[in-house]
Amino acid sequence: MLNPAAPPADRWLEAEALTATAFAPFGDVIDLDGAPPGRAGQDINQGHARRYDDLAALDLAGASGQARLSLFHARPRELPLRLRLLQRHPLGSQAFLPLSGRPWLVVVAPADARPDLARLRCFRVAPGQGVNYRAGVWHHPLIALQAPSDFLVIDRAGPGDNCDEFELAAPILWTRG
Amino acid sequence: MLNPAAPPADRWLEAEALTATAFAPFGDVIDLDGAPPGRAGQDINQGHARRYDDLAALDLAGASGQARLSLFHARPRELPLRLRLLQRHPLGSQAFLPLSGRPWLVVVAPADARPDLARLRCFRVAPGQGVNYRAGVWHHPLIALQAPSDFLVIDRAGPGDNCDEFELAAPILWTRG
Numbered sequence: 001m002l003n004p005a006a007p008p009a010d011r012w013l014e015a016e017a018l019t020a021t022a023f024a025p026f027g028d029v030i031d032l033d034g035a036p037p038g039r040a041g042q043d044i045n046q047g048h049a050r051r052y053d054d055l056a057a058l059d060l061a062g063a064s065g066q067a068r069l070s071l072f073h074a075r076p077r078e079l080p081l082r083l084r085l086l087q088r089h090p091l092g093s094q095a096f097l098p099l100s101g102r103p104w105l106v107v108v109a110p111a112d113a114r115p116d117l118a119r120l121r122c123f124r125v126a127p128g129q130g131v132n133y134r135a136g137v138w139h140h141p142l143i144a145l146q147a148p149s150d151f152l153v154i155d156r157a158g159p160g161d162n163c164d165e166f167e168l169a170a171p172i173l174w175t176r177g
Numbered sequence: 178m179l180n181p182a183a184p185p186a187d188r189w190l191e192a193e194a195l196t197a198t199a200f201a202p203f204g205d206v207i208d209l210d211g212a213p214p215g216r217a218g219q220d221i222n223q224g225h226a227r228r229y230d231d232l233a234a235l236d237l238a239g240a241s242g243q244a245r246l247s248l249f250h251a252r253p254r255e256l257p258l259r260l261r262l263l264q265r266h267p268l269g270s271q272a273f274l275p276l277s278g279r280p281w282l283v284v285v286a287p288a289d290a291r292p293d294l295a296r297l298r299c300f301r302v303a304p305g306q307g308v309n310y311r312a313g314v315w316h317h318p319l320i321a322l323q324a325p326s327d328f329l330v331i332d333r334a335g336p337g338d339n340c341d342e343f344e345l346a347a348p349i350l351w352t353r354g
Contacts, residue, residue: 032276032327035250045318046262049251053334058244060237067235067244069272069309069331073212074226085223095246097329099209132246141222150209152274154246154331157230 013083013175015105018123018131026108026121026137028056030097030130056132058154059093065158072096072151074144080176083107086115086138086166092156095132096142100149102127105177107143111136115166122175138166145177190260190352192282195300195308203285203298203314205233207274207307233309235331236270242335249273249328251321257353260284263292263315263343269333272309273319277326279304282354284320288313292343299352315343322354 016022020029020037035041041052060067086109098104104125109115115138125131132154133139142151156162193199197206197214212218218229237244263286275281281302286292292315302308309331310316319328333339 030246032248032329034327036248041250044249045251047252048254049249049319049321051330052248052250053245055246055248055329058246061243066238067331068230069207069232069235071209071213071229071232072221072226073218073229074222075224077225142226144226150211152209152232152329153228154244 011171011173013107013120013122013173015122015124015175015177018125018129023123023131025110027093027134028132030055030095030132031128032097032130033128056095057093058095058132059135060156063091063158063160065092065156068155068157070153072142072153074142074149074151076144076146076148080174081143083140083168083173083175085168086140088136088138088164089155089162090136090164091160091162092135093132094155095130095153097130097152098127098149099152102144102146102149104145104149105143105175106131107140107175109138111138117173120173124177188348188350190284190297190299190350192299192301192352192354195302195306200300200308202287204270204311205309207232207272207309208305209274209307210305233272234270235272235309236312237333240268240335240337242269242333245332245334247330249319249330251319251326251328253321253323253325257351258320260317260345260350260352262345263317265313265315265341266332266339267313267341268337268339269312270309271332272307272330274307274329275304275326276329279323279326281322281326282320282352283308284317284352285310286315288315294350297350301354
């Protein structure tokens with residue numbers, strides 16, 4: 001007879017390298033080191049600067065929303081990490097731009113009404129890479145690594161409930177980065 | 178008799194240290210190193226992060242506008258610098274967030290219909306400090322120093338003419354930082 005107290009089998013979510021193509025279903029990869037790949041940019045300021053626009057598809061003005069700039073000071077997580085919670089922001093995008101020059105992790109699932117845990121993905125984010133989650137994309141709270149790390153965040157402020165949470169019970173999911 | 182070809186007397190614009198109080202008529206100072214001064218912040222992510230909101234008064238959604246995230250790759254200027262041009266963006270704010278860890282300069286004048294050159298100010302910006310120009314504030318194009326420097330820029334995209342320029346003729350103005 002099965003022991004009714006036995007936990008369900010743990011499941012490992014393997015981390016992948018972050019690329020724009022792999023991340024496209026969830027949003028944008030933002031490269032902060034040098035010119036964005038594949039972008040020509042345009043000269044401005046009488047040739048003293050080159051401008052690369054639309055690093056991310058910011059989507060913040062819907063439902064009477066407005067862009068908001070925040071600083072997140074994140075404590076590092078220890079790996080392996082048990083994944084307990086996913087969040088989503090149905091009314092706007094949310095961009096994370098690392099300031100601390102350390103790698104970090106993102107865990108995402110498609111923007112379904114409930115997160116499909118079979119389609120959960122984990123990405124290793126290089127120092128100097130940011131991401132912008134499309135509205136409604138499920139994501140784990142910030143996973144800083146190694147040391148306390150600061151991130152600029154560009155998301156939506158405004159009326160309405162813009163944060164849904166989903167607790168992961170079974171199967172218990174872990175990632176080791 | 179005055180020589181009609183003699184240039185008007187040069188004028189030096191002395192640089193000041195950038196503080197939130199001194200910059201208040203023009204916009205926000207954004208401190209990227211550590212917690213914003215005077216802000217308590219709030220714990221989020223089950224205590225794994227502390228969030229500081231509204232680092233700047235982003236004003237981007239007016240006149241059917243939308244937030245835009247850009248990267249400016251700026252060539253350094255040599256000091257002393259002759260000031261030749263001011264710009265303003267009447268329809269939205271514009272934030273500059275340095276990524277390169279080098280000092281830079283801002284030159285601003287109040288948001289009058291024409292820039293009042295008697296009220297022009299120059300501020301020395303420390304590495305790790307950004308600024309957000311309020312809509313309509315006159316400012317010199319980006320003044321990076323020492324080496325090529327990258328800046329994240331958050332400004333407004335949308336319909337309408339959002340860039341006015343004003344050429345500085347006489348008096349000829351210089352700043353030495």
